[in-house]
Amino acid sequence: MKKKMALLNSVIVVISFTVAFVLCAVQVHSQYETEFTRRLDAVLSLSALDTSQFAKNPQGEAQLLGDSLKKSGQQIRISIISAQGKVLGDSAMQEINENHLHRPEIQQALKSGRGYDIRVSSTTHQRYLYAAQQVENHYFLRAAMRTTEMDTVMRRLAGSAAVCIFIGILIACFATLPLVSRTLRPLRELTDAAKEISRGNFTRRVSVSPAKDEVGSLARSFNRMIRSTENAITELDRNQSRLTGLLEGMDDGVLAVDSTGHVLFFNERVRILLSCPNLQVSDALDSSLVLSHVADILQRVGKSGETCKEQIAGVTAEQQFTVYAAPVEGGASVLAVISDISRMxxxxxxxxxxxxxxxxxxxxxxxxxxxxxxxxxxxxxxxxxxxxxxxxxxxxxxxxxxxxxxxxxxSRLENMRQDTAAQPISVEETVRDSVERLSMTAAKHQISVEFHVDPTLLVCCAPMRLEQLFTNLIENAVKYNHPGGKVEITGAPQHEIAVIKVRDTGIGIAPEHIPRLFERFYRVDASRSREIGGTGLGLSIVKHIAVLYGGDISVESKVGAGSVFTVRLPLASAEHTGKA
Missing domain, CATH: 1.10.287.130 (Signal transduction histidine kinase, dimerisation/phosphotransfer (DHp) domain)
Known part of the structure; x- marks a missing residue:
């Protein structure tokens, strides 16, 4: 930028000096020409006073006039020309055969009595200023003065102008560079700040000149623009973070594709629901059958421009999804919300x-x-x-x-969130009470029942609920056992958890029944359950009681070898024990 401005200033200086020189040269040339013309006019006027000798001896008269002028210090050439254009006498040459009737100054003298011209003489090959005057309609008296002096002055003037232009260029360069550097400093700062902003650094500011000039006004406007842009981008990032948090916190999957079917954005829930952990932005929805179904729905919505709600099957037979799709941005893209309705x-x-x-x-x-x-x-x-x-x-x-x-x-267990009757209770005592209550039933079925529970094992439960839990488990272990079989109850603490196991040597449970064993009214052997008087709700009640008090229940079984039901309940804390 500095070089360009220095070059521009140099060009301006050259043009300015050239124009000034031309004007000055024209003025000087005009002044010299006027002065020479005035001198020639004076010579012609004086020479024309006595024309009596022109006819007798024109060459001698011309030579005499020339010598007289030369003695007085005036280098003026005198020519006497006839009315027909023949040179009768010339102070510079003895004989001239060329006709001068058509010379510009002669023609002009014929019209107005006196004429002028500047040209190079064809006889002496020097540049002259010619002045001609018609005398008595018989002669033309012509005076010519060499323009050597004027040409020398003009050459000197041109040389001086060249030197002045060169000096002016040097001065302009040396004066311009510091001035341009100081002038361009704010612009360089603005350029650097713009580069920083393009890289995302919106904290950059430019210094503002105290002078209220255009650059200072530009700097202030630039800073205001950056502050506005920074605030807008900060707000945009904040809104983007909120939107991202909202999308990621949704239980539904959100997916958007463009008109070509490529992914624009999605939340993490989409990967989980559709079992596509490698899904990326700009991918096509063709890596699985489920994604292909979703892509078909989105493609139809994109073409029709109407919203659509459709159910599709998931990866497994149990999975069911609802896909709600709607066009956005005038149909340029499609947004889909994918809901898992499998639980429903x-x-x-x-x-x-x-x-x-x-x-x-x-x-x-x-x-x-x-x-x-x-x-x-x-x-x-x-x-x-x-x-x-x-x-x-x-x-x-x-x-x-x-x-x-x-x-x-x-029904009561399902509606309860916590049991106000819960208190620290001995697992051993509760198991003992349940075993005694079922002793007649066990004897009837010829089943021996034993229990080995840690006497210090305490859990925080309602006594009635805990007894109901163990009664149901032991009763099932007795009723679904072989005659002469055995039921064993053990209990011990494990890492702040009371682990109670009810083991039997009964008929066992097939593996396909175990996942649904704790559902209401689910029976492994419906005929046997009704025969022994079961309602199909016992194990469901057991599970609800365990969950109510922060525990769980699991089962391990082998057909013909028996089953083991494991109940895990949190141990009663010191706080609960103190309240008791």
Missing amino acids: KRLEQMRSEFVGNVTHELKTPLTSIRASIELLKSSGRDAKTRAYFYEVLDMEAERLQHLIDDMLVL
């Missing part, structure tokens, strides 16, 4: 199964009760037969009572 579908299925199971469980005893009543109404029944039907009625009514009681217990 499972809950709907469980509800349907629950209704069916409840209906079935209620229908069987009610059918038996109604049949018994109908038979009792008929006449001719002896006392023994009536007693049998009364026993059937009592048994089915008790079965209904147990079913309703278990359903009420399960």
Whole structure:
């Protein structure tokens, strides 16, 4: 930039000096020409006073006039020319044969009485200023003065002008460079600041000159622009962070694609839901069957420009997704929200199964009760037969009572968030009470029950709930056992957790039944369960009790070898023990 400005100033200096020289040269040349013309006019006027000798001896008269002028210090050439243009006498040459009638000064003298011209003489080959005057219509008296003096002055003037231009260029360069450097310093600072800003550094500012000139105004405007841009980008980043946090915190997947079907953005939930851990921005949705289904939906929405809501299957048979897609940016891209409705579908299925199971469980005893009543109404029944039907009625009514009681217990457990009746309680004492309560049932089925529980093992539970948990587990271990079998209960602390195991040597559970074992009304062997009077809710109640008090339950089983149910409950803390 400095070189350009120095060069520009030099060009301006050259042009300025050249124009000044030309004007000055024209003025000097005009002044010299005027002065020479005035001198020639004076010579012509004096020479024309006495023309009597022109006809007698024109060459001698011309030579005499020339010598007289030369003595007076004037180098003026005198020519006497006839009206026909022939040179009759010339002070510089003895004989000139060339006709001068068509010389510019002669032609001009014919018209106006006196004429002038500047040219190089064809006879002497020197540059002259010619002045001609017509005398008595017979002669032309011409005076010529060499322009050597004027040409010398003009050459000196041109030399001086060249030197002045050169000096002016040097002065302009030396004076311009510091001035340009100082002038361009704010612009360089603005350029550096703009480069920093282009790299993302919006904290850069430029110093503002105290002078209220254009550069200072530009610097202030630049700083204001940077502050505004920094605030806008900060707000944009803040909003982007909020949006990113919102998208990443969503339980649904959010996915956007462009008109060609390539990914514009997505949240992490999309990778989890659609099982595509390697999905990246700008990828095409073709790496799996699920992604292809989503891509088809988005492509249809992009073409139609209308929103769409559709259900698709996931990677596994249990997975179900809802894809809601809508065009954005005038159809240039499509946004999709992917929701996992697998749990909802499972809950709907469980509800349907629950209704069916409840209906079935209620229908069987009610059918038996109604049949018994109908038979009792008929006449001719002896006392023994009536007693049998009364026993059937009592048994089915008790079965209904147990079913309703278990359903009420399960409903209460599901609605409870915490149990205010919870207190530190001994696991050993609770297990002992449950074993004693079921001793007659165990003896009836020829099952021996043993327990080995750490006496110091305390958990924070409601006594009734904990006893209900162990009673259900031990009762199942007894009823689904072989005659002569065995049930063993053990309990010990493990890392702040009470681990209680109920082991039996019964019929065992097939692996395909274990995942659904704790569902309501789920039975491994429905006929055997009804035969021994089970409601199908015992294990579901056990699991809800364990979860209510911060624990869990698991099962390990082998068909024909027995099962092991493991209950884990948090140990009662010192705080709970102190309150007790």
